[in-house]
Amino acid sequence: MSFSKIKFDKKIVLSFWIILIALIIAAPTLLPVFRLNLLGRYLSLSIVALGVDLIWGYTGLLSLGQGIFFALGGYCAAMYLQITSSSEFPNNIPEFFALYGVEKLPFFWEPFRSPVFTFFAIWIIPALVAGLIGFLVFRNRIKGVYFSILTQASLLVFFNFFNGQQKLINGTNGLKTDVTELFGQMVGSESMQRLFFWVTAILVIASWFFAKWVVKGRFGNILIGIRDDEPRVRFTGYNPVIFKTIIFSIAGGLAGISGALYTVQSGIVSPQFMTVPFSIEMVIWVAVGGRGTLLGAILGAVFINYAKSLVSEALPASWMFIQGGLFILVVTALPEGVLGWMQGDGPRNLLQRFGLKRKIETYPSLEVNNKEGNNE
Amino acid sequence: MELLLDSLFNGVAIGSVLLVAALGLAIVFGLMGVINLAHGELMMLGAYTTYVTQLIFKLPILKPFYNSYIIVSIFLAFIVSGVVGILLEKTIIRKLYGSPLETLLATWGVSLILQQFVRSVPLAYGTGLVISLLIGLFLPTTFSSKIKESINFKYFKFSSWVFAALTGVMTGSLISSSVSKLSRASARNVDVTAPSWMRGQVEIIGTAFPKTRLMIIVITLISVIAITLFLNQSAWGMRIRAVTQNRQMSDCLGISTEKVDIITFGIGSGLAGVAGVAVSLLGSVGPNVGGNYIVGCFMVVVLGGVGNLLGTVLASFGIGIMTDLIGAGRLLSIWPDMPLPLSNTINFFATTSMARVMIFALIVIFLQFKPTGLFPQKGRMVEN
Numbered sequence: 001m002s003f004s005k006i007k008f009d010k011k012i013v014l015s016f017w018i019i020l021i022a023l024i025i026a027a028p029t030l031l032p033v034f035r036l037n038l039l040g041r042y043l044s045l046s047i048v049a050l051g052v053d054l055i056w057g058y059t060g061l062l063s064l065g066q067g068i069f070f071a072l073g074g075y076c077a078a079m080y081l082q083i084t085s086s087s088e089f090p091n092n093i094p095e096f097f098a099l100y101g102v103e104k105l106p107f108f109w110e111p112f113r114s115p116v117f118t119f120f121a122i123w124i125i126p127a128l129v130a131g132l133i134g135f136l137v138f139r140n141r142i143k144g145v146y147f148s149i150l151t152q153a154s155l156l157v158f159f160n161f162f163n164g165q166q167k168l169i170n171g172t173n174g175l176k177t178d179v180t181e182l183f184g185q186m187v188g189s190e191s192m193q194r195l196f197f198w199v200t201a202i203l204v205i206a207s208w209f210f211a212k213w214v215v216k217g218r219f220g221n222i223l224i225g226i227r228d229d230e231p232r233v234r235f236t237g238y239n240p241v242i243f244k245t246i247i248f249s250i251a252g253g254l255a256g257i258s259g260a261l262y263t264v265q266s267g268i269v270s271p272q273f274m275t276v277p278f279s280i281e282m283v284i285w286v287a288v289g290g291r292g293t294l295l296g297a298i299l300g301a302v303f304i305n306y307a308k309s310l311v312s313e314a315l316p317a318s319w320m321f322i323q324g325g326l327f328i329l330v331v332t333a334l335p336e337g338v339l340g341w342m343q344g345d346g347p348r349n350l351l352q353r354f355g356l357k358r359k360i361e362t363y364p365s366l367e368v369n370n371k372e373g374n375n376e
Numbered sequence: 377m378e379l380l381l382d383s384l385f386n387g388v389a390i391g392s393v394l395l396v397a398a399l400g401l402a403i404v405f406g407l408m409g410v411i412n413l414a415h416g417e418l419m420m421l422g423a424y425t426t427y428v429t430q431l432i433f434k435l436p437i438l439k440p441f442y443n444s445y446i447i448v449s450i451f452l453a454f455i456v457s458g459v460v461g462i463l464l465e466k467t468i469i470r471k472l473y474g475s476p477l478e479t480l481l482a483t484w485g486v487s488l489i490l491q492q493f494v495r496s497v498p499l500a501y502g503t504g505l506v507i508s509l510l511i512g513l514f515l516p517t518t519f520s521s522k523i524k525e526s527i528n529f530k531y532f533k534f535s536s537w538v539f540a541a542l543t544g545v546m547t548g549s550l551i552s553s554s555v556s557k558l559s560r561a562s563a564r565n566v567d568v569t570a571p572s573w574m575r576g577q578v579e580i581i582g583t584a585f586p587k588t589r590l591m592i593i594v595i596t597l598i599s600v601i602a603i604t605l606f607l608n609q610s611a612w613g614m615r616i617r618a619v620t621q622n623r624q625m626s627d628c629l630g631i632s633t634e635k636v637d638i639i640t641f642g643i644g645s646g647l648a649g650v651a652g653v654a655v656s657l658l659g660s661v662g663p664n665v666g667g668n669y670i671v672g673c674f675m676v677v678v679l680g681g682v683g684n685l686l687g688t689v690l691a692s693f694g695i696g697i698m699t700d701l702i703g704a705g706r707l708l709s710i711w712p713d714m715p716l717p718l719s720n721t722i723n724f725f726a727t728t729s730m731a732r733v734m735i736f737a738l739i740v741i742f743l744q745f746k747p748t749g750l751f752p753q754k755g756r757m758v759e760n
Contacts, residue, residue, distance in 0.1 A: 062477045136740060140747035145411045145476045149674040150740075156671050157736045160729035276667065280484050287481065320492035327485025331478045332471055 024201040028194040037265055039302075040197040043204050044261035046301035049285045050211050050294060051251030051258070054281065057291030058215050059247050060227030061143070065133075065151030067279035068158045068256050069126035073256025074269035075162075076125060078116035081187060082266070083109060085180040093099035096170045106168050122260045123253040130252025134245045143230070152276060157291060159274040174270025176261055188267055200261050204298065207254055211294050214250065223247060284323070290337025299339065334352045383700055389589040391696020392596035392652050395689060397669050398648030398676035399603060402688045405677055407620045407640045409474030409476050410693055413483040415673065416666025417490040418461060418645045422453035422652020423661040428499055433553045443571040446653070450595065453649035459510050460490075463647020491663045493700075502695040504548025511540035511695050565662035574657075581631055594653045599650055603643075604685060604718060616640055682751025690750060695735060 009294045028036055048070050082094040083105075089095045093105045111117045137150055163172050178188030185192050214220060225233040226240050233240055263269040272278070282301075289300020304326075311319045334341055341347075401415050412418075426449040432438065464486060471576035472479045494502065515536040516524075523532055550560035570588055577584040607613040618626040619636045627633050655665060676695060680687030702725050725734045743749075 060477075062480065136744065140743060142743065145405075145409070146678060148477065149411065149678055150481055153671050153675060153736055153739075157733045160732050164727060164729045198706075254497060277488075282483060317492065317496050320488050324485040324488035324492070327488070328468060328482050330469065330480040331485075335478065344438075362455055 019025055024198070027201075028197055033190050033193060036197055037193055038306075040193070040200050041262055041265045042302045042305040043197075043200045044258050045285070045305060046204055046298040047207050047258035047261070048255045048282055049289070049297040049301035050207055051254035052282050053286045053291055053294060053297035054211055054214065054223075054254075055247055055251045056156070057219065057286060057293070057297070058227060059223045059244060060230075062148045062249065063151045063248070063251070064148050064276070064279050064281065064283070065155035066251065067274045068155050068280050069130050069252040069255035070259035070262070070279075071158070071162070071269065071271070071273035072126040072129060073122050073259030074263035074273060075169065075175065075259075076112070076118060076121045076256070077263050078168075078177050078269045079109060080115065081111040081177045081180035081182060083112050084115075084182075086171055094175075096175075097167075100167045101279065102167050108168075123256045126240065126256030126259075127249040127253035130255075131245055131249035134248035134252075135241070138241045138244045141227055153280070153307075155274055155276060159271050162274065163271040172271055173273070174268050176268050178267030182264075182354075193265065196261065196265050200265070203257060203261065207257070208294055208298065211254075214247075215294070219243070240279035281323075284327055284330065286337070288326060288334075288337055290339030290341070290343075293337065293339045293343065296337050296339035300337065304330075384697065385585055385589075386704070387697030387700040389593060389696070390699050391693035393651065393658070393669070394595045394676055394696055395673050395692035396592075396596045396599050396647065396654055397651035398673040398680075398688055398692055399599060399685075400644035400651070401673050402407075402677045402680060402682075402685075403603070403616075403647075404644035406639055406684075407616060408469075408473070408637060408681045410479045411476065411483075411674070411677075412464075412469075413480055413670070414464065414487040414490060415483075415645075415648050416668075416670035417487040418457040418648035419652040419655060419669060420494065420661070420663065420665070420666040421460060421490070422457050422649030423568070423656035423665055424494060424499065424502075424652075425449060425453040425456045425649065426568050426653045426656040427661055428503055428551075428558060430568055431557055432551070435554060443573055446571055446574065446591075446657075450650055450653050451540060453653045454646040455510065455649075457649025457652065458642045458646030459506060459513065460641045461648070462513060462638055463509055463639040464645070469641065470634075470637070472563070487666075494663050494666055496561050496564040498552060498559055498561045498613075500552035500555065501548040503551055503558075504544040504546075506544075507547050508540040508544025511543055512537045515540065515579065530541070557718050563663065565660040567660045568656040570657055588657045593658060595650065595654055599647060600685070600689065603647070612639055613638070675736070677740055680743065681751040684751040687749060687751040698735055698738070699728075699730075699731050702734050703728045 027039065031039065048066055051069075052063070052066055055063055065197075081214025086092060086094045090098055091103050091105075093102070093109075097103075097105075112121070133151070133154055135309045137147055144149065162169060167173055169175065178186070180187050182192065188230065215223065222238055222243050225238075226243060230240055259269070259273065262273075281304075285300040285304050287300070288304055289298070308319060308323075311322060328339065336344060397415075397419060400418075401412060404726060405411055409736060426446070429445050429449035429452055433442045433448075464483070468482050468486065469479055497505075516533045519529075519532060523529060570591075574587045574591055577586050578590060579585075605613075607617060615631045615636050616639070617628070618629075618631060619633055623633060626636075651669075652666075655661075655669065659665075672695065676691045679690035679695070680689075702722075704726065725731060
């Protein structure tokens with residue numbers, strides 16, 4: 001797979017950024033709150049998509065369990081919000097505990113009274129869990145399809161655990177956040193939702209730069225090396241286990257941030273975040289957008305979710321067909337995704353087919369190989 | 377003793393559903409390195425086939441044979457899921473050969489489409505579609521070699537598809553006009569009622585066993601024996617084993633790996649259909665019924681290792697017995713006066729969902745010692 005980048009003019013890049021920032025500032029005033037909230041949610045999903053792109057697009061690890069880390073981040077945020085707004089309930093603990101006759105706060109809730117702890121927990125806890133799962137799996141050189149299946153199984157395990165523990169974290173009902181308070185305001189209120197939109201937009205851009213920094217330079221090269229030929233990387237003297245564990249926990253941390261942002265904007269976190277289909281959907285956002293292109297992951301997440309909400313509003317039954325078709329189509333016909341197709345030879349080939357552009361005489365594959373090595 | 381027997385039986389019953397479901401998955405995975413995420417949906421098709429067969433056997437003509445419908449439906453389910461699997465192999469999986477992760481995603485797409493298909497298409501016409509696929513795929517292979525080699529073979533092929541489509545539409549409308557329950561699409565779960573001779577319980581050594589569970593164990597036993605015989609005694613079985621061991625070498629020696637792939641995938645999918653019959657006896661049948669079993673099947677494949685039926689058998693019974701031991705809290709009743717912290721832990725895990733948590737943890741610990749499963753393939757493994 002070649003990732004030849006089109007060299008953009010600096011002016012175009014600058015104007016692109018100005019337009020983007022202007023849109024982000026203007027969106028809260030232009031859009032009605034309902035649509036703004038949806039856009040904010042999709043933007044927060046694009047952060048988890050960035051993580052999927054890092055581990056799948058760059059390192060070749062197809063994780064079907066990113067929902068674990070997404071939900072963990074969401075639960076961390078929701079626990080903090082619930083516990084800080086529970087002063088008027090009996091025993092000073094969140095309301096739902098009374099339903100199950102719990103009088104004492106479970107021990108793991110205690111640290112979430114502190115905002116500082118929560119701030120770090122949202123991304124460190126998912127990253128640690130991801131690192132642990134990743135290390136145990138990678139250590140044994142379990143990879144490829146086995147890795148995907150194990151991540152899916154651990155997703156199911158976490159789902160079962162969270163779904164079954166009513167007395168600890170309200171089980172299948174999940175934790176509501178929209179009626180809790182933050183900075184003296186209702187989290188579900190309009191002004192807070194505007195604030196969250198801005199926070200999300202800034203964090204999306206920040207995590208994009210972070211991801212760019214991660215894949216740049218030697219670290220990124222090793223990741224791509226692992227994707228393309230892991231044994232060779234090992235024989236060259238690198239230990240792929242460490243690199244895979246690090247990138248998997250980075251993706252976990254990104255998923256945690258994404259989950260927290262999604263939770264405060266959708267108003268609830270529940271074990272539904274850990275269902276099998278949701279985690280596989282994350283992969284398809286990246287696949288459609290273009291794996292191995294960071295911008296593709298973001299655009300894919302936003303556009304597919306937007307399309308999903310539009311189609312589901314109009315024709316509820318047809319979305320499953322469309323989604324299923326997308327999976328098949330993107331894998332068989334468009335393996336590099338839309339952005340990868342546009343950056344590669346796609347548009348030129350299309351124009352050639354309709355006779356709008358002259359065919360090039362040389363062998364393009366040879367040229368690509370000479371320029372930047374064979375990435376296949 | 378009685379308790380232990382009870383636990384063993386329950387474990388074997390849970391394990392045998394897993395086994396018959398995982399058998400097809402394991403064979404296909406061993407041969408092609410393909411994990412079929414649509415396997416659960418092929419099971420679902422098998423379960424729906426049982427339901428459709430049951431309703432058709434209630435028609436006046438077939439009413440006298442009603443009690444035998446479950447036997448017939450085993451074969452029908454095998455054929456239906458097998459045909460859908462072969463279509464899947466011919467259209468999608470063949471193109472993705474050598475890229476297992478892409479296959480994973482594509483088959484997930486197929487599973488979404490199949491789920492929505494049974495929700496929004498009347499089962500009668502679904503049956504018609506399967507019948508036309510069956511005829512369209514297999515009629516051309518029955519032509520004599522003289523016709524196959526002639527230039528006009530594509531016209532023969534085309535006309536057989538036309539014939540297949542017509543037959544499909546006719547059977548579809550015939551079924552939909554005679555069985556009203558099948559003429560409308562519905563997302564609701566349906567129930568398969570076992571024939572009278574399968575209801576009730578049997579007493580063996582003083583313990584009562586439900587007959588449906590015994591039936592499932594029998595189905596599993598027959599499937600495993602049949603598959604073992606097929607793989608070890610028949611010519612195609614030998615070819616399948618050869619390709620599993622070394623694809624390139626088998627190809628060089630003149631085995632048509634393409635045909636082997638189709639046959640294996642068809643059999644694997646067909647076994648999913650048989651598993652669907654077993655599943656339909658246990659509970660109600662809905663579009664999501666396959667999803668409940670699929671991850672368990674994956675665990676069996678991971679635990680059992682690739683390309684070894686014995687591994688699959690041991691892994692599924694192991695998981696089944698462990699599920700029952702942990703999930704029903706039987707350890708407590710076997711050993712009542714164990715120390716308090718231990719019994720508290722066991723109580724904590726004594727639900728079906730928590731048992732899954734425990735078993736997964738055990739599998740991960742097991743894989744730390746044997747990363748390639750119970751019975752790894754022998755020989756020097758060239759990575760990728």
